Amino acid sequence: TANFSEQVVESFPSDIPTGIYYGWACVGNGDVHKMVLSIGWNPFYKNIKKSVETHIIHTFKEDFYGEILSIVITGYIRPEKNFDSLDALISAIQEDIEEAKRQLDLPEHLKLKEDNFFHLPEGKIVNNH
Numbered sequence: 001t002a003n004f005s006e007q008v009v010e011s012f013p014s015d016i017p018t019g020i021y022y023g024w025a026c027v028g029n030g031d032v033h034k035m036v037l038s039i040g041w042n043p044f045y046k047n048i049k050k051s052v053e054t055h056i057i058h059t060f061k062e063d064f065y066g067e068i069l070s071i072v073i074t075g076y077i078r079p080e081k082n083f084d085s086l087d088a089l090i091s092a093i094q095e096d097i098e099e100a101k102r103q104l105d106l107p108e109h110l111k112l113k114e115d116n117f118f119h120l121p122e123g124k125i126v127n128n129h
Contacts, residue, residue, distance in 0.1 A: 002027075002069050004052045012039070012052065018080040022100035023073040023109075025056045026118045033058040036093075036100045037073060040080045057097060070118055074109045 002025075018040050025035035034057040039050055054071060077099050083089040103109055 002054045002056065006049070009050055009052050018050065020077040020096050021073045022075050022077060022103055023071055024113050025054055026070045027064045028067045032113045032118050034100055034104045035071065036096050037071065057101065072112055072115065072117060074112055075103050
């Protein structure tokens, strides 16, 4: 799981609904992987700021802290919600991951994995991030 900095989160469109999304993610100049993205209100900031967490559906051999994370959001799974137990949360996360995998295997989503957005020249900065 990777969290975006507060500066990056503030650059997201302010009217984007909270909830669970899916799409593609790339760390540094590595491979492009399926991902699930959570956009939610952050209780640490008394729910006045949003947090954005990316769960990349891939097992990395080492930590990628400090690397550039590029994402493309391709779809929406469900709204943000509270859970009665940790087990219910874990179950929902697993269902979200399975739904993301199914959706991202569809041709209209699969083609975005190859988008030039993920293959920028070394050192190129996009949108000042």
